[in-house]
């Protein structure tokens with residue numbers, strides 16, 4: 001048996017006829033950038049989240065950067081976020097001219113710790129902090145009640161990084177609807193993946209929507225009349241058409257991920273391994289969508305190479321907490337600054353997870369993990 005980490009071909013095989021038809025429609029229309037497919041997908045996706053406005057952009061990273069800039073965040077400003085995320089989160093902050101400020105995570109959820117956010121906000125006498133970017137890591141919602149409370153108390157904006165959390169829910173509400181902007185990525189391996197790069201901002205604010213729509217198209221108001229500084233960052237018609245088809249299946253795919261996550265966890269518990277392996281937790285009132293099924297173990301690297309020999313692919317999301325990344329040395333952080341994020345980076349390992357993963361494959365992975373611990 002061989003278990004890949006992700007596998008996208010089966011999904012295409014399952015819905016290929018609808019996808020082919022959608023792509024052909026775009027090719028025959030002769031419209032490839034900012035046409036009707038984008039407009040309808042923006043409406044559909046925003047409605048899926050429960051909001052009136054969606055703005056399709058070229059990537060999840062651009063969704064974050066344009067959101068920050070649309071909120072007027074730039075040079076001299078600070079933005080609080082987690083050190084335990086993909087570097088795109090903080091690169092978007094740096095791209096808009098602001099400075100990322102890290103708050104440690106809760107080890108049980110891998111998400112930013114609201115208590116740590118408040119410590120920073122309390123010390124921020126000059127009011128440099130303008131926004132918080134909670135990242136719903138692995139598809140598990142952050143503690144949005146606490147974070148929303150802090151945002152109100154200290155008058156800072158929330159921009160949610162939902163790149164891993166499409167369809168995830170907190171208290172019955174989808175992620176992406178708690179802040180000024182919800183930022184999504186349609187990178188091919190994300191839960192809702194395009195056949196290339198893509199992203200989306202959702203918002204309830206008509207003015208923010210208008211600004212981002214101008215900014216993604218060089219700040220255009222009327223053709224060749226530009227009123228704000230902008231960039232070229234659009235979700236193209238082919239990707240929009242593909243994503244419109246895929247959006248019809250996202251809830252089924254997320255449910256399939258959740259069933260597979262439960263199966264993994266049940267097998268690990270039945271094997272008596274829940275002492276050696278910290279399993280992902282589900283919080284009451286929340287819906288985790290398992291973009292990634294990560295567990296924590298001591299001796300993670302040995303387990304990974306053992307599994308590799310058994311043809312089970314694994315990953316680390318992410319091996320270097322951002323405050324220790326070489327490229328961020330100038331931010332002035334040191335080892336020991338964020339113990340929970342550092343522990344997570346040392347101990348997490350992501351197991352194969354995708355909606356089409358077979359039960360037998362999960363059984364095989366668990367069995368090999370068992371054999372590793374019995375050695």
Ligand SMILES: *Cc1c(COP(=O)(O)O)cnc(C)c1O
Nearest residue numbers: 059060061086088089163185187
């Ligand atoms: C994938 C990802 C992004 C960036 O999305 P792109 O579409 O690749 O630019 C941002 N944040 C997180 C947490 C991600 O996982």
